[in-house]
Amino acid sequence: MGSAYLDNAATTPLSAAAADAMQAVIDARLGNPSGAHRLARRAQEVLDEAREVVADALGGPAGGVVFTGGGTEADNLAVRGVLGASGGLAVCPAAEHHAVLHPVQQANGRVVGLTTDGRVDLDRLAEALDPDVRVVSVMAVNNENGMIQPLEPIRELIDERAPAAVLHTDAVQGAPWLDLVAHTTPADLVSISAHKFGGPAGVGALLVRGDVELAPQLVGGGQERGRRAGTHNVAGIAGMAAALAATVGARRETGQRVGRLRDRLADALLAEVDDCVETGVRAAKVAGNCHLCFSGIESEALLFLLEQQEVYASAAASCSSGAQEPSHVLAAMGYPRQLAGGSLRLSLGPTTTEADVERAVAVIPPAVARLRERDPLQAP
């Protein structure tokens, strides 16, 4: 049995489609797409085609696609770009990715709570909305618990209470699994990140629907219609577009297959390990997410044991030193330390196999049992 990579929500292996597209760009020795000669125009052509692929996959005009250096930059541009252009307040739920949460907090925005099953608490969101609000950011899928957040009710609340506000959705974790055209229709701004769906890291996009004004966060050569300066990463963007097209084409089949693997994984672990809780609601999660809390142990010790057995997974976010930090998502869901301390995110992807799942099912229960006996969570 080989190793089991179950950390696809952190990053996915580069897909063959992306690698081929990137290699083709590299081999072609293209120019700078902002240039004036033929080789520049060929690079521009790659960008134009990629822009259309992304626009089609997200459901918006090609002119609304802003290529960025990843999901974090797209999220920052959405929140800070709107506030920079129109002032006012930002609002987001407490379980947003830090790429949204930190810009909102730094701008003295309003952060609202979640329900215990990991959805946005619409009553609390409603309380936070008023005509001063200019941007509301709600992720399509949470990166830890995998919960899908419907955006229609949020749009309705915004239209009712904060008519000047735009809705941004961080769809970074949704892109591998959801029909983003359908799911993100209520949003004005949509972020994606290539390496979550088989593209290269360091490339992403923000889709701008309608005439939302954004203050650029990078200024210089005026690329991306003045919304994001800097020479384009042409190969990376081509890789993102190829990966996205491949993802969209296989999405239904992938979702069904991976969903079955995830169900087997989650059901087996829930059956074999006592005091194990699955976060959220399975039916409302993306197919690749298996997020469990094992009462009474510490995630970092569990990850160590899993790594020794070549099972690669995650818990919550890591800080800059590499140490595990408590999950702000589980805290927002009201999970007690006893449970949240032992969280484990097993995230499956298109390359996940039955053997990966069986390996995890074989390795995790004895590891949890060992830690409960020999290295239990230290009560604060």
Added chain:
Amino acid sequence: MSPPVMVAMSGGVDSSVAAALLVEQGHQVVGVTLKLWGGTSDSGCCSVSDVDDARRVAQQLGIEHHVFNFGEHFDRHVVEPYVDAHAAGRTPNPCIECNRHVKFERLVTRARALGFDLVATGHHAAIVPDETVASADGEPVRRIGRGVDRAKDQSYVLHMLGQDQLRGLMLPIGHLTKEEVRAHARRLGLRTAAKPDSQDVCFITATGGRQVFLRDRMALTPGRVIDGDGRAVGRVDAVELVTIGQRKGLRAAGGGAPRYVTDIDLGTATVTVGPRSDLFVERTAITDLGWSHLPSSGPFVVQVSAHGPTASAVLEDDHLRWHEPHQRVAPGQSMVLYHDDQVMGGAVAA
């Protein structure tokens, strides 16, 4: 194959070389860095750049490196007691408490749970068999011995280790001088070869000192300084930060012979100073007496600070009787009991 060893790597040169020597000796080694302190600090073992150093050394040695977040444990067992001790007018040694509760309790527990019965650190000390004592289970009795480099010897801060901990502990650099450690690091091209030693408590900044750290966490009381006749001779900003034997920082009127703190009364915020001769006592009361194996009898060589001088004493009931009058020991300070150069046990000055 030799059993796997988990090496605590602070990012300093000593633990870097400890890991390197174990690798050279053919051990299967995993490095771990403990994240203990999330606050501001510019020294010690807690900063991101120290983790970077440990990680890069591990990469160079071809071993895996992990970070364990023991921050909550450190707060509870080291930082909070440190603050409490000051509030009670004692002089705590947080490095001893960190070794006791974090490195040799929490980490050892974690290591064993993860399949590592051996833990190594870069302390300047030795583990020596004590052949004068028979053990019950056939395992030799082990003692902490002094490091070869007497100026760097850290046996004092490891004195609390018992047989269970000593059995699984390796101290790969205790037989080396600091210069030899650095020479090994240079020979191996380790980036920590010329890194300065950490000197201070890791959660206290060099710029702010104890006072800045503590004033956010407890009330500091300004106090008056009097002499043996009750005359006011100076003032202190924080009576909780004054230590028995202290000479500096009393803002005492100049002139005359040097005066030392001989008594601290937190209740009335009064510090008494006197000549050095007032500091000397026949005996020192102790608490929390512990032994590395079975209780031993004196006379002991006693050391009352990490790198301080030693003196001879015998144990009598709840105190140590000094062979010759000894400077008073600040309450809260650890007093380590040696036979020759081996740690027999330790206690805390009452």
